[in-house]
Amino acid sequence: MATIKLDAKVPEGPIGEKWTKYKSSVPLVNPANKRSLEIIVVGTGLAGSSAAASLAEMGYKVKTFCFQDSPRRAHSIAAQGGINAAKNYQNDGDSTYRLFYDTIKGGDYRAREGNVHRLAEVSANIIDQCVAQGVPFARDYGGMLRNRSFGGTQVQRTFYAAGQTGQQLLLGAYSALERQIGKGSVVNYSRHEMLDVVKIDGKARGIIARNLITGELERHFGHAVLLCTGGYGNVFYLSTNAMGSNVTAAWKAHKQGALFANPCFTQIHPTCIPVSGDHQSKLTLMSESLRNDGRIWVPKQKDDKRAANDIPEEERDYYLERRYPAFGNLVPRDIASRAAKERCDAGYGVGATKMAVYLDFKSNLINKYGRAEATKLGIENPDLDTLIRLGKEVVKEEYGNLFDMYKQITGEDPYEVPMMIYPAVHYTMGGVWVDYNLMTTVPGLYCLGEANFSDHGANRLGASALMQGLSDGYFVIPYTIGAYLSAEIKTKAIPTDHEAFVEAEKSTRERIEKLINIKGKQSPESFHKRLGKIMWEKCGMARSEKGLKEAIAEIQALKKEFWSDLRVLGDIDGFNPELDKAGRVADFIELGELMCVDALDRNESCGGHFREEYQEDGGEAMRDDENYMYVSAWEHKGESQWELHKEELKYENIKIAQRNYK
């Protein structure tokens, strides 16, 4: 096998002109030829739905696949707070460059400049497109769009629809997709799971998918295959991801030759509802937007037993405001998460488990909103009750569904008492390696959205995931896919009785049979929980050489146990969620090992990757630009074997600096 040479294919020229020049010089496919080119899109979240709809509008023949019962249920639906765009509608100094700069800096200088600048450039178009589809963003009385702040920025560039922004954006993309399905230009396969990429002469030419209702394996041809399958946060078992979110499609691609980049870059979100017990199946996020109006604190006194509202102002430690006065409660996620862990580890945590901090709305509710409303209504010297009542109405409008959700889950009313929050796994910056065209190291195989690694470096800023998913789908892939497909116009659709399809289906079937025939004693769920525990403890918020080495050994042992003592009940030829889960857990176990290998290789702390050995005296992360300013792209070489390829990162437009939010 030829050695892989990583070429990011970023166009030459000044940063602000790269994408414009690229667009006017990329080869095109004429409308007649588009009709005979078939594209497979796996996953129907923001990236998948927007890509499938846009490509079908252009005339390509598209097939979409999702494991859920409808494309609309992909986990993008759950994104809460908002989507960034450099519109500068607030007249506060925003620009494409600032969004570019904030994203690179927020990512702790581990993202590729060319891709990120393009993302910032198309961000404004996304808002236009979504509004045109009827996405009901928040508006002011005059009818203009509203914005709010998110972490790691000093401008207001986040567009939102209450705490349901992901839902509204996905329903917009889904409606565009359904329109194409109605026209017959997209064929959708719900309750189907991709289980392998089929390669012919080195190029991706289709997939093997399992019909999750009948259990049948199906072969599907495509001139190109797009993986839009989301992140792998569920490797930790407990995360804010949906129960079904998995790495399987990306992992199968990895085993077929697609390099996996920066797997250890995972985002721990600072504001989630804390774990309540062993039964816990998932964690629920409380949107970062709450940090606009919520102040984070712990008592100054260790093991303070008083109720939050009984602790006077001067005995509270607003530790983010204390440590990072310039950004305060709006520091990036990795910093806010570590600061919460630091306070809890030092014994200042609150709640029954002492593994939580307060997120308190009272002062802004009363002083910011309550007073403003009172002034508006001409109420002089309003009493406290009036301020609370007026402030509550505003807060309800901004975050109502989040407050309701918190109350539903915890049984406490956040209008009355501060929320208790703790960090939880949320997003994965790492993913399948792609070049500027979003193509993986397998020709014809693309990867979009959270599933790829490209835009967020070692830490993603809030409200940038929705931006990236839709950027990739609406405005990037429609252009970049032409670079490949323009050379494929002579390739006729390959019949699926080709030996490559037969062989891929056979090996997929053998693996499924193997899983169901182990007939051991332990459920897929129980293995998943054990893997999650290893990952959280040793490859979570803090990592060390010793811990990672132990984790690798433990994961290898778990893998052996899995393949000898797994119990999958139910039938192979019918609807069987246990079997689906078993396959996904098997892939998570392999990925978990690679994440630890990657974390062990990276002898520095940057973004979400914090190695205990590499920190400054104040506990801040210590980056090593001299030795680690590269993307780690791992090539699968056999069981528990990977080869590291490095893509050196060059910063020609942004001056590298220690990240400073103080």
Add this chain to the structure above:
Amino acid sequence: MTINLKVWKQKNAKTSGNLETYKVDHVSPDMSFLEMFDVLNEKLVQENKEPIAFDHDCREGICGMCSMYINGQPHGPLEGVTTCQLHMRTFNDGDTIVVEPWRSKAFPVIKDLVVDRSAFDRIIASGGFVSVNTGNAQDANNLAIGKDKADMAFAAAACIGCGACVAACKNASAMLFVSAKVSQLALLPQGQPERESRALNMVAQMDAEGFGACTNTGACAAECPKEISLDNIARLNREFLGASISSTSV
């Protein structure tokens, strides 16, 4: 807590099903209803019995995947809550709870508590969109939309497509679902060009899928986990009537 369950078991679409009885011990009041099912399923695996199949995904009340009648009510006894957000503190120690899949001709059972809701996708495909290709859009703030209209459109757009409205309706009507989408787009300027065809096509598709007629009972809105208002049905009726009279197709 100990909870007794009577759960609908059905092997596949072709076989008939029946209620089976289960007992779940050590239920914590902090568990969600679905986490109680996780505990039961883990127990069943240990006993070498096939687990109960049920739909679920985000477990934070937004994906619309979970779908169970709990004691005859879609998503259970609480208002404005999906099954995944229903916690066991709502129930008492020793309660017997009956759990069934959505019952509607247009939502055939796939297995146990899992049903096929693809009819909803086909209704959206028939007209639940604004026909605007990628790249066609003008600057977003060129279109001023009053806050009142924007808020009403948002309230209608909050529908999660779970199907509880159909399940709650004695006629298994999908009017609340259809009206939410028709309302959202009829309230916004972007939806105007296709306003009439949308109402006509979506209603036609709803009928073709085998959903029943609406008799304004209001059970749908009462059970909707996103509290989609019955006003939307009134708006749909007006839209449909208006379109039927003025449409060039009749």
